[in-house]
Amino acid sequence: MREVHLNLDQDSYSITIGQGILGNLGQRIVPKTKSDKVTVVADEFVSERYGDIVLKSLRDFEFDVQVIQVPSGEENKSLAWFSKIHDTLINHHMDRSSTLIALGGGVIGDLSGFVAATFMRGISWIQVPTTLLAQVDASVGGKTAINHPKGKNMMGAFHQPSLVLIDVDTLHSLAERDVGSGLVEIIKHGVIMDEPLFSLIEKNLTKILRLVPEIVIEIIAKSCANKAYVVENDEKERGLRSTLNYGHTFAHALEVLTDYNTFRHGEAVAVGMNCAAQLSVNLGILDPSELNRQNTLLQNAGLPIQIPRIQPENFLEAMYFDKKINHGKLKLILIERLGKVTMRTDIPDNEVLAAIEKCTAN
Ligand SMILES: NC(=O)c1ccc[n+]([C@@H]2O[C@H](COP(=O)([O-])OP(=O)(O)OC[C@H]3O[C@@H](n4cnc5c(N)ncnc54)[C@H](O)[C@@H]3O)[C@@H](O)[C@H]2O)c1
Ligand SMILES: [Zn+2]
Known part of the structure; x- marks a missing residue:
């Protein structure tokens, strides 16, 4: 316990x-x-x-x-x-x-x-x-x-x-997809602030998917402790707490454009994490091997990482409707390496579009 x-x-x-x-x-x-x-x-x-x-x-x-x-x-x-x-x-x-x-x-x-x-x-x-x-x-x-x-x-x-x-x-008794959807938020905590948690999930993925209690209790506890640290330091989401939105601006657009009936929330976040990490690579702030490591774990956990066929311009427009935009500017959480995030409000639309295109299935 x-x-x-x-x-x-x-x-x-x-x-x-x-x-x-x-x-x-x-x-x-x-x-x-x-x-x-x-x-x-x-x-x-x-x-x-x-x-x-x-x-x-x-x-x-x-x-x-x-x-x-x-x-x-x-x-x-x-x-x-x-x-x-x-x-x-x-x-x-x-x-x-x-x-x-x-x-x-x-x-x-x-x-x-x-x-x-x-x-x-x-x-x-x-x-x-x-x-x-x-x-x-x-x-x-x-x-x-x-x-x-x-x-x-x-x-x-x-x-x-x-x-x-x-x-x-x-x-x-949970559906398999609901296990995967919850696991995404734990992996997200690893990516944004806790590389050792990310490694622990990589090493124990099979046991986690089989819901072996000891390891599941451990990753839930670590994940809750990470979120607790963030909330304790920014309860009303004035700064630090918004890093938890990693992948989410993309995910919310995907959920809206697919009428909330194609992807579980966590699945949409997995796709969004791919987009955010791809954008980080394109901007030269993330090494491509880190993007690979994130995506390999998501895929091994049975999660989708690609946007289905949606016009990139429509996708970008939907991102601007997300309530977490900042005075008309997209507030994007990007990563510099596994375990370290950065918040940016100055990313040009053409860069966001390029990342969306790269992450869209042909
Ligand atoms: N307040 C927050 O900080 C916060 C954070 C994340 C998500 N949310 C909200 O949570 C909702 C999504 O959560 P969710 O995925 O738990 O959705 P949910 O409550 O709809 O549960 C998903 C499905 O699992 C079933 N279920 C629940 N427990 C089960 C169990 N033990 N065994 C079998 N089936 C079970 C439910 O009947 C439901 O069909 C969204 O509305 C989202 O906005 C809130
Ligand atoms: Zn979420």
Whole structure:
């Protein structure tokens, strides 16, 4: 078992990562709760599979629990579900001292986190992320949000959880593509700030893909610790935190242009990492052997690295719609070597276009 602490003054919390620890949830949250009233917001699929363990563990510690099941799918990170959950909390007489528990992937984390941030101006919130992506990414940093029909994550808040419990046993029921999609964010942490983590994944890739608990716990812990360092030093994304967007401006364009239904988020990020590293090579700041090393690992993990046939000009235009642009300029995270990033806002469009073209499948 491993623990990662996030030091954010009064919003500090810890992430516990282990195997077979789901049944300890009740015991673990006792010191973190002010009353016995808790509501679990659960992904329907996850609830069917793991709900009983969670409920038993909470009832064993005499919590007064209710469960709200939300159907799986990004479309439910919506104002409609946000409002429905608020209704249920009010009907269940939840108050300022009650606690919300998120059981599921990033959709449930973002949705229930935003409810927790707003219900009675903010109540305590515990995350039990069950996808690799949610475990390594959404569990650190307190970003919560719902989607607007015109765009992803358009309404949201920063609201830190009071505890995160990660049980790697839950990963065994994940679709293979969801394992790969989560792994990309871990590889990304290696590329931007932790070359030894990158090497560890290279050496142990087969075991990781087979979800051998010891190595999976280790890379999740290292990845969360890296993100924790970034968040501790730049909680509201004023500078350092934007380095986590490595590959993401390209990825968001790809997701929009393929209507969010072709690539998992992590798969789009893998493609975006290829584009960002290719651009770094073209600009002469990255050695081509480092680009190769990154792409070989992504491909060995079964991830796509090429843009499907899309007009490069349309791709570039979609990049300009990303909400992370800076006063009309693209803010791009590039790499100088594995483990070292640089942020640039002065890259000419023709250079970006050339990298997009190079990364597009013929
Ligand atoms: N707040 C943040 O910092 C942050 C970071 C990254 C991603 N996100 C958000 O997270 C979402 C993507 O996360 P995701 O990939 O976890 O999506 P998700 O919650 O939709 O989960 C993906 C699929 O896996 C299923 N699932 C979940 N746990 C499972 C398990 N243990 N076994 C089998 N199936 C399981 C779900 O039912 C769903 O079908 C996006 O909305 C993204 O914006 C937020
Ligand atoms: Zn991402």
